[in-house]
Amino acid sequence: MNNLTSKISSLTKKEGSKSVLSSLIAIGLGLVFGFIIILIANPSDALKGFGLLITGGFYRGTKSLGQVFYLAVPIMMTGLSVAFAFKCGEFNIGTPGQYIVGAFTAVYIALKWTFIPNSVLWIVCIIAAGLAGALWAIIPGVLKAFKNVNVVISCIMCNYIGMLLVIEGVKATIFNPAGAESYSVTVDKAIPTFGLDVLFPGSNINFGIVIAIGLCILAYIIMNKTTFGYELKACGYNSHAAKYAGMNEKKCIIMSMAIAGFFSGVGGAIAYLSGTGKTIPIAETLAAEGFNGIPVALLGFNNPIGCIFAALFIGYINVGGNYMQSLNIAVEVIDIIVAAIIYFSSFTLFIKMLFNKRKSNKVKKEGGHE
Amino acid sequence: MNIVYFLFAQTLLFAIPLMVVALGGMFSERSGVINIALEGIMILGAFFGVFFINFMQNNQIMEGQLLLIVALLLSGIVGALFSLLHAFAAIHLKADQTISGTALNLFAPALGLFIAKTVQDGVQSVLFENQFRIEAVPGLSAIPIIGDLFFKNCYLTTFIGIAILIISYVFLMKTKTGLRIRACGENPQAADAAGINVYKMRYLGVAISGFLGGIGGLIYILPISTEFNCNVAGYGFLALAVLIFGNWKPWRIAAAAFFFGATKTIAYTYNSIPFLAALSLPGVTYKLIPYIATLILLAFTSKNSAAPKASGEPFDKAKR
Numbered sequence: 001m002n003n004l005t006s007k008i009s010s011l012t013k014k015e016g017s018k019s020v021l022s023s024l025i026a027i028g029l030g031l032v033f034g035f036i037i038i039l040i041a042n043p044s045d046a047l048k049g050f051g052l053l054i055t056g057g058f059y060r061g062t063k064s065l066g067q068v069f070y071l072a073v074p075i076m077m078t079g080l081s082v083a084f085a086f087k088c089g090e091f092n093i094g095t096p097g098q099y100i101v102g103a104f105t106a107v108y109i110a111l112k113w114t115f116i117p118n119s120v121l122w123i124v125c126i127i128a129a130g131l132a133g134a135l136w137a138i139i140p141g142v143l144k145a146f147k148n149v150n151v152v153i154s155c156i157m158c159n160y161i162g163m164l165l166v167i168e169g170v171k172a173t174i175f176n177p178a179g180a181e182s183y184s185v186t187v188d189k190a191i192p193t194f195g196l197d198v199l200f201p202g203s204n205i206n207f208g209i210v211i212a213i214g215l216c217i218l219a220y221i222i223m224n225k226t227t228f229g230y231e232l233k234a235c236g237y238n239s240h241a242a243k244y245a246g247m248n249e250k251k252c253i254i255m256s257m258a259i260a261g262f263f264s265g266v267g268g269a270i271a272y273l274s275g276t277g278k279t280i281p282i283a284e285t286l287a288a289e290g291f292n293g294i295p296v297a298l299l300g301f302n303n304p305i306g307c308i309f310a311a312l313f314i315g316y317i318n319v320g321g322n323y324m325q326s327l328n329i330a331v332e333v334i335d336i337i338v339a340a341i342i343y344f345s346s347f348t349l350f351i352k353m354l355f356n357k358r359k360s361n362k363v364k365k366e367g368g369h370e
Numbered sequence: 371m372n373i374v375y376f377l378f379a380q381t382l383l384f385a386i387p388l389m390v391v392a393l394g395g396m397f398s399e400r401s402g403v404i405n406i407a408l409e410g411i412m413i414l415g416a417f418f419g420v421f422f423i424n425f426m427q428n429n430q431i432m433e434g435q436l437l438l439i440v441a442l443l444l445s446g447i448v449g450a451l452f453s454l455l456h457a458f459a460a461i462h463l464k465a466d467q468t469i470s471g472t473a474l475n476l477f478a479p480a481l482g483l484f485i486a487k488t489v490q491d492g493v494q495s496v497l498f499e500n501q502f503r504i505e506a507v508p509g510l511s512a513i514p515i516i517g518d519l520f521f522k523n524c525y526l527t528t529f530i531g532i533a534i535l536i537i538s539y540v541f542l543m544k545t546k547t548g549l550r551i552r553a554c555g556e557n558p559q560a561a562d563a564a565g566i567n568v569y570k571m572r573y574l575g576v577a578i579s580g581f582l583g584g585i586g587g588l589i590y591i592l593p594i595s596t597e598f599n600c601n602v603a604g605y606g607f608l609a610l611a612v613l614i615f616g617n618w619k620p621w622r623i624a625a626a627a628f629f630f631g632a633t634k635t636i637a638y639t640y641n642s643i644p645f646l647a648a649l650s651l652p653g654v655t656y657k658l659i660p661y662i663a664t665l666i667l668l669a670f671t672s673k674n675s676a677a678p679k680a681s682g683e684p685f686d687k688a689k690r
Contacts, residue, residue, distance in 0.1 A: 001638070036485070039489045041484070042488075091468055093607075099486040139665075143665065143668070143669055143672075147668070147669040147670075147672055147673070148672045148673055148675060149668045149669055149672045150614050150668075150672065150677075152406075152610065152614075153610065153614045153615070153664075153668065154612040154665055156604075156607045156608070156611050157611065157662075157665050158665075160604075160661045161658055161661045161662060161665075164654055164657050164661075165654070165656055168652070168654045176657040186600075193435070196501060204422050234406060237669075255495070285603075286604065287535065293446065295472065295473075295476060296474050298468075298469050298472060328492070330477075330483065330484045330487040330488060330492075332481075332483040332484040332487070333480070333484055335476055335477070335479070335480030336477060336480045336481075336484060337482055339474070339476035339477035339480060340473070341468075341478070342469060342470075342472060342473040343455070343459065343470055343473035343474070344459070345469065346459050346463070346465035346466055346469035346470040346473065346551045347459065347463050348465075350463040350465070352454070357518065
């Protein structure tokens with residue numbers, strides 16, 4: 001019995017290590033691809049520029065590192081949102097809508113609910129933003145569960161509806177005519193830093209990073225250690241089988257979307273409550289942080305813990321890319337690299353297959369059977 | 371009557387690119403490959419088309435409708451080549467099709483902006499001159515009503531779009547290859563057993579979607595602007611919605627695109643429509659109509675969704 005469990009655990013370990021290995025291969029290939037692009041565009045500064053890109057996260061010491069954390073938080077949350085829904089079998093492309101609805105709720109409460117003391121205001125804002133995001137994600141969930149509407153298309157529609165409504169909401173309540181944007185949340189109402197600004201002086205880091213990582217871990221626990229998470233995953237793998245086993249697959253769809261939306265909404269709140277003067281613009285464009293969650297989720301294998309590292313990685317090369325701009329290398333090369341990494345990581349299955357083939361060949365040679 | 375002609379022309383400007391791109395998506399999905407990369411394909415196709423137009427106009431090599439046709443072909447070819455990246459990952463490497471599609475969506479605008487900035491010394495928008503509007507088609511514009519609707523102040527792209535619709539219908543529904551593409555999207559194992567090369571058909575489907583996606587990108591940007599910033603305002607995703615709304619069938623896709631174009635036109639012109647202006651509703655109401663109407667209509671029609679059965683599933687010969 002003991003032997004069996006140890007065997008199983010070593011097997012899962014191998015499966016996991018294969019995933020990590022193949023994603024490292026993808027990251028390596030993506031970086032090489034990015035280097036080639038820089039080399040073509042700007043041969044003389046290519047090495048220096050690429051060096052800045054790779055080491056940028058430490059370029060100015062703790063300041064840069066703090067900035068990495070600051071940039072990673074919103075995409076970590078939207079990434080977690082996409083990943084969570086993905087595990088439950090739904091492709092949540094509605095993160096831009098959920099994110100901006102959450103952001104608006106947070107900024108509105110921070111500016112208008114002055115009766116709440118500043119010390120707890122940010123907590124109320126974050127929770128309310130999460131609920132708003134959840135509400136926004138429930139719409140596609142309900143439509144899918146009861147009316148069989150494709151989640152991708154209803155999410156796209158909800159993105160636009162959310163964006164347009166937020167613009168109207170900003171205009172009606174917290175509009176700053178000077179800049180044609182919303183008012184920003186001041187530092188005294190923002191998320192406190194709890195000393196993190198001493199650790200990372202000069203950066204925009206705040207307690208939001210701790211909340212984000214905490215929520216990722218919480219999502220991991222829900223997913224892998226609870227009956228509820230098991231049901232969600234079961235519905236994602238095979239909704240017919242889950243239904244046959246007595247699970248309520250309609251509830252699973254709606255709950256998974258709601259939780260995913262909650263994460264996106266919290267991401268919006270943390271981004272706009274960071275006390276850096278970030279404002280909601282009156283422009284009819286979807287929030288980029290929402291869509292950027294998709295690569296984070298994919299890079300992190302749709303695993304909540306993976307999302308932490310994926311978001312930090314993307315934040316890291318973004319900081320490096322900003323320094324690289326001083327050499328006249330367009331900052332878009334970062335997106336090219338991330339896209340290349342995601343493209344190569346879609347080969348994961350193929351790379352794993354190669355590993356397995358080699359192993360089974362070995363087994364055959366040794367005379368065993370598969 | 372003038373206002374009707376104006377609104378109709380506006381509707382076509384919105385609807386034609388949506389329809390062309392959605393038809394592209396149809397070929398891909400009917401062959402069994404979900405193509406979420408339509409947005410990226412549109413951007414890259416449009417980028418190279420606009421860049422080509424910019425170059426030709428600056429050097430005065432080519433102009434007018436000939437330039438338009440050559441640029442459209444170029445956009446289509448770029449789109450097709452680009453989509454092959456997705457096809458390779460999705461068909462041969464059996465990758466998750468949302469992943470490679472997302473990669474393409476991320477890659478296209480980044481590459482376009484990167485090239486534009488590198489070539490133009492940090493300037494990201496590519497400028498072009500709109501010399502493609504046709505005042506009146508000789509002869510045909512004299513026909514009452516139809517002449518005013520279609521043949522005055524029009525773009526060649528409208529007729530190309532309509533031609534693409536008819537050709538798509540005939541090709542997918544009436545030819546042997548079209549039937550084979552559809553078979554690969556419904557039951558690839560059966561198609562394989564019948565001697566059809568599933569891989570080849572799927573490559574063909576994705577390549578056509580790339581070709582139409584690239585063309586659609588250029589059709590989208592030409593009439594409405596004189597510069598391109600590697601942004602097609604989410605039209606690729608909207609085309610995906612139109613495709614699903616159109617139930618994966620050519621004529622219904624055309625109807626869905628037209629519906630979407632009409633509601634979008636109202637959103638941007640309600641002030642010049644007398645009876646809508648008289649209602650004095652806030653402008654956002656009209657802007658919300660296309661999206662909310664789509665949601666409601668889908669809620670009533672999705673029970674009988676006719677999605678291709680094997681769409682999104684990699685084909686594995688060994689599986690039954």
